[in-house]
Amino acid sequence: MAMRWWSRGLGLLPVMGMAVACGGGAAGTEVEATASLEQGVEGCREVTRYEESDLPVNDDTYVSADAPDTTFGDSTKLVSDGNPRQEAYLRFIVTQHTGFVRARLRLNVLDGSSNGPALHATSSAWTGSSLTWNNRPAPVGGALANVGALLSDSVVEYDVSAHVTGPGEYGFVLLPEVGDGTDFASLELRALRPRLVFTYATTTTECGTQGTGGSLSSVRKLGGVNGEVPHAMATDPTGGYVIAGDVGNLGTLGGPANNPEGLLVSRFRADGSHQWSRSFPQASAGTWMQVEGAAVTPEGNVLLAGEYFGQPDFGQGPLPGTSMGTGGIFLLKLSPSGQPVWAKAFRAHLDPGGTRPHQVFRVAGVATDAQGSLILTGSFRGFTDFGVGQVDAGESTRREEQPTTGAFLARFTWEGQLSWARVFQAGQSNTEGLAVATDSQGNIVLGGLAGDGNELGATVARTPFVVRYSMHGALDWVRRLEGSGVNGQVTGVAVLPGGAVGFVAQAYGSIAYAGGTVTTNVGGVPDLVLGTLESAGTDRWLRAYGGTEGEYPRRLVADAQGNLVTMGVFHLRSDLGGGPLNPTGGELKAFVAKYGADGSHRWSRALNETAMDPVLLGMTPTGETWFGGMLSSAEEVGGTVYTPYGSSDLLLMKLTP
Structure with a gap:
């Protein structure tokens, strides 16, 4: 199964005197526990190392x-x-x-x-x-x-x-x-x-949590005898949620552990009980698919998008074939009960005719709107056709040495038909769409990194940006994070009350914002940069958090009051606004942090990322946070050490507001 770029090493070993939760006996295992903030590594404690x-x-x-x-x-x-x-x-x-x-x-x-x-x-x-x-x-x-x-x-x-x-x-x-x-x-x-x-x-002081709130209300570990690798999570207005990922033979992300190796989608009710699971097995060794984004429509349909090679079949017939290492993306709609409704596929090529090898094609973000549309962003090289003719990612994406990537933003109707698509051609550096969200009016907010040579207006490489389009694809405004030595990317966007926009970036340099300057780390080490924009795209506030080692936020969600929650990883140690975080473990640590509507720190929590790869983030209607990912070795959470049943499991935590 495919793994993400970040490395992993030795995880935590079980700690004497603490409960241990691990698999055993049955073909699948589910462990659920509650824990308090004062237990385990959640607070600060004196630790002696030898x-x-x-x-x-x-x-x-x-x-x-x-x-x-x-x-x-x-x-x-x-x-x-x-x-x-x-x-x-x-x-x-x-x-x-x-x-x-x-x-x-x-x-x-x-x-x-x-x-x-x-x-x-x-x-x-x-x-x-x-x-x-x-x-x-x-x-x-x-x-x-x-x-x-x-x-x-x-x-x-x-x-x-x-x-x-x-x-x-x-x-x-x-x-x-x-x-x-x-x-x-x-x-x-x-x-x-x-x-x-x-x-x-x-003897050192190690801290796993800072601030008030963010304590555990529940922890769930789900997995079977082989590995589970979750990739995407989406919540619905009722408090239910969907998780999609890869599983090995007899794997599970909740529900029966009798699924074949391949892609698995599982849906849960608001109380965490399993509603249904839908598996899409790998037809052969030459078939691979990986979900990269998910959304639940107001009617309860599940929208998924990701990457593939080979010819997977989602129940609508085999997708157009690609070979390993070449580009293909899929769109998939499931009914509220998990039945396939439609599936689409798109490929990228080196030439307009599509006769030369398929090229890089990546999905980075998925959203929906009040009409049940599927909004999609990502990046590609060469040419592609979303259904209305060839579009070009830029000449530099087709060069043999150091090719770049162009970005795309596309909206598909609830029936799977293309409404419109915009392509942001690469100049001499990459342009990538990395995060997408919609507001109550159907406007689409996109975040990512921009190079030169497209309507995003960047003049230097790796310029973080936020841009808004109308539901019909018209440009409303664009806000680039610019200044002295600015380099980075917007990795999460969220819509706030009144149509305002929140965003999170990993960036360094001195950023000009709201008539002032926000200075982050220098020398190529990014900070967590959190900001908001008014509905008209004008600056509201911007803050930078972090230490000297580097912070890499990955997702962003918001509650009804405009509070923001982000997650990702940091290197070695960090201060995300409430004090030092330096839990036991390897060089990379997983974190989740909540900030007020004015950007003030509420709480932050960190774990050993070498044991858990954080990829899941969601928000309940009552403001609780879902946070989780792939558990690959023992991890202490709330005084309990969770150990994967197979090579990896799903670990999901619910945190109080």
Whole structure:
């Protein structure tokens, strides 16, 4: 199944003392729980982390009673045996290691014993090239540590924390206790040589939530024996919602776990109960489809759009074929009960006749309006035909080296017929449509990034923009985010009360706005940039949030009062307006944050993105937030650790206003 660009690494391990929710037993699994803000990593807490550093032995040897004048400093092994009597010596010079909380002697066992030797301190005034049985130093005091039986080809550790307390020279001797002695690797075996291992403790304050609100009202984990990868979510006026994504064989996004591998669409009622699921299996290894956007019409129909190759069939006959790595997009309408109503497909080509290979064609955003129309945006290269003749993405999109992309915005009727389409040709840099929304009058708001050479009016590459069109496709206004060194993209748009427009961008530079300047990060690291425009397109307010490492918002929704909720990922640590966020985990963290109608921070919440890939965002009629994505490893949420049943599951959280 297809994965998105962001990398993922090791996820969180289950934490002792916390509940663990994971799959098991049945072919599918659903786990639902409630949690409070004070549990787990949701608030701020002191966390102690442990790291290790090691020091290789400086000298080692062994001595033997039956060869009292012989040295063994060049031997590849250290022998401690009771018959004949043999004793192993080690010497360490500790200089830079300070502030550790534990010290251990780590040895590789070459030949095991029924009872390993005891470790004692001794003088360090010897060398392996001169030490013999006759001149060996005596042990000092009682045993520092002891072990039991030792297996061959294993590793053993002696805790020497009470003896090794800081810089200095340390001598050790291993005294046998049985006649079937032990052979350890010496420094002559470089990869296996003895080492002192030092453990360091660092205590930091880690925060998962800031602000007031955003506490968990429920958490749902859905999945089957194979992987589930959610891609899109849409809510309806009743509080219900639809989730679409990829599933493996016997996968589920809710409901029975008996679906074939392919695309799955699941619908839920406002109380979270499963209403129906509709699966569209991959017909063959050469078929692939991925939903990238969804919307629910006022009548309850479900509109989906995405990308495909091969010839998938949504119940209306096979789509026109494309090959792997080439461009094709699909539109699909399902009835309120999940039955296919119609399906459309479009392809892009290098030439107007469509005889040369299909080109990049991407879907980025889907919306609907009061008439049940399907509004679609994205980007493509070359030529395409939405149903009224060829359109061109721009000459630069067809060049062999570093081709660009042009953008499109299209409106289709509830019957699937094209109303109109606008294409924004690329100049020397990309133009992309990334987010779309509609207001109560049917006006269409589009956000993305603009290059030069089209009606969006940008003069430099990667100019973030918001533009509004009438329901008939006439340009109302365009607002570009410009200034000194501005670079970025608008990734989410939302319609606010009175026809105002909210938008979120990932951008850097100094942005001229509302008669002033909003300065973000510099040097190529974007901030979360949140703003609003009046219905006429004039500036209302603009704010930048974030730290020095980079914030990447992906979606935006709004409630009836004009409050804004956005989600995405940030790098390492961030401040989204309420204080530091730095939960345990990898380099990328998933976040969801809510802001007031004036842009003031309400609350922000962060998770370990290496475990959960955030792609789902929705708003209930009562102002609660749906937030979720693909869970690929253990993730702590509200004091419970959720673990995927298969390779990945769906994790969905409901957050209070």
